[in-house]
Amino acid sequence: MRELFRKKHQLWLQMLYGAFALQEGKEYAILLDFARIEFRHLKWLAKLMIKEGLDFDWDREHIDIVHKFDRGVYETLVEVIDKVEREYGVAPLFDRMKRDEAYMRYKLEQFAKQDPKELTAFDKRLFYEGLEGESLQALVEFLFEESYKEYELIVTYFYAAMHTSSKELYSIFEDLIYESCFHLKSFALLQAKLGILALPRVVMREVYKFEDLENFLRNGIDEEIAAKEQCKALSQAVSDEELQKFFDFINYQEDYHIELMREALAHLQNS
Incomplete structure (x- = not known):
């Protein structure tokens, strides 16, 4: 679960800064909402870890958020969500996270099909x-x-x-x-x-x-x-x-x- 927390932390940051890169518009607002959901996931996961006698940290790998076009933001987030999904175990909390991110992936894939906008x-x-x-x-x-x-x-x-x-x-x-x-x-x-x-x-x-x-x-x-x-x-x-x-x-x-x-x-x- 420590590795899951780390990947979820990174996903939260990438979703958040992906929104900031867009700066405005419908897609910005939706990514910002998704980032808030991911932050809530972190809260629930941290509580579960502590309940099971584990601790978490805020270490993270190198994250590259720079993209020339908005499509790069959406495609990267889909890839990150897919990597996070591999870390889930079996629990009601993980089911909730997977279902949330299935919808996020759907919306991101729809955004990626639009004409690209320069950032x-x-x-x-x-x-x-x-x-x-x-x-x-x-x-x-x-x-x-x-x-x-x-x-x-x-x-x-x-x-x-x-x-x-x-x-x-x-x-x-x-x-x-x-x-x-x-x-x-x-x-x-x-x-x-x-x-x-x-x-x-x-x-x-x-x-x-x-x-x-x-x-x-x-x-x-x-x-x-x-x-x-x-x-x-x-x-x-x-x-x-x-x-x-x-x-x-x-x-x-x-x-x-x-x-x-x-x-x-x-x-x-x-x-």
């Missing part, structure tokens, strides 16, 4: 109307740093949620996961618009397999405060009104993330 998410054009020089460079650096940070938070909160017996902590971690998924999507779509869409780097095991949850939360609060300052600085540095409003929006969301983490810390200290 711009990987063309490295580095153009955003109204931005240039230091402002553009600051945006690029922010997007790469924060995309990794949000991915790291997703896998870390996921791991912590799967290993806690506290319903209150589980609920807080689940909220933080949803928030980081939204931020990751937002930053990745900006990357795609700039032609620099890329997967976040692998998260090392020592990051999410921590021994001291209280210390992790304290450090996390400090990181969120630093992220707020980055958002504030970027909002002030860019001249584009839409980007300014977007980074102010993210900045204000970080305030509540900090409050949620403080609630989790207080719960630990009082339990």
Whole structure:
């Protein structure tokens, strides 16, 4: 099941970033829904593994998400689904996963039959109307740093949620996961618009397999405060009104993330 979890993790990422590469349209929305289903599969699989005395990790193989045309995205995802299917055993959960992915394969094969559309998410054009020089460079650096940070938070909160017996902590971690998924999507779509869409780097095991949850939360609060300052600085540095409003929006969301983490810390200290 560890190998299955690894392949499912990779499928989730490829489905997610396949959607981001498309950026918009019916196919984008459907792939994004499929990615959310795959993430739910990961949650159910992790619970089953822990119930059976196994653990999981977030290691992954090299994944190439770069395609010139959308057809390449669909055909690659079909191939990945076929590889994942070989890892399933016999259980109601695996039946559910196989049936979900049978439908996904059907839709992907239908999309692949359409006239191919050229993708711009990987063309490295580095153009955003109204931005240039230091402002553009600051945006690029922010997007790469924060995309990794949000991915790291997703896998870390996921791991912590799967290993806690506290319903209150589980609920807080689940909220933080949803928030980081939204931020990751937002930053990745900006990357795609700039032609620099890329997967976040692998998260090392020592990051999410921590021994001291209280210390992790304290450090996390400090990181969120630093992220707020980055958002504030970027909002002030860019001249584009839409980007300014977007980074102010993210900045204000970080305030509540900090409050949620403080609630989790207080719960630990009082339990």
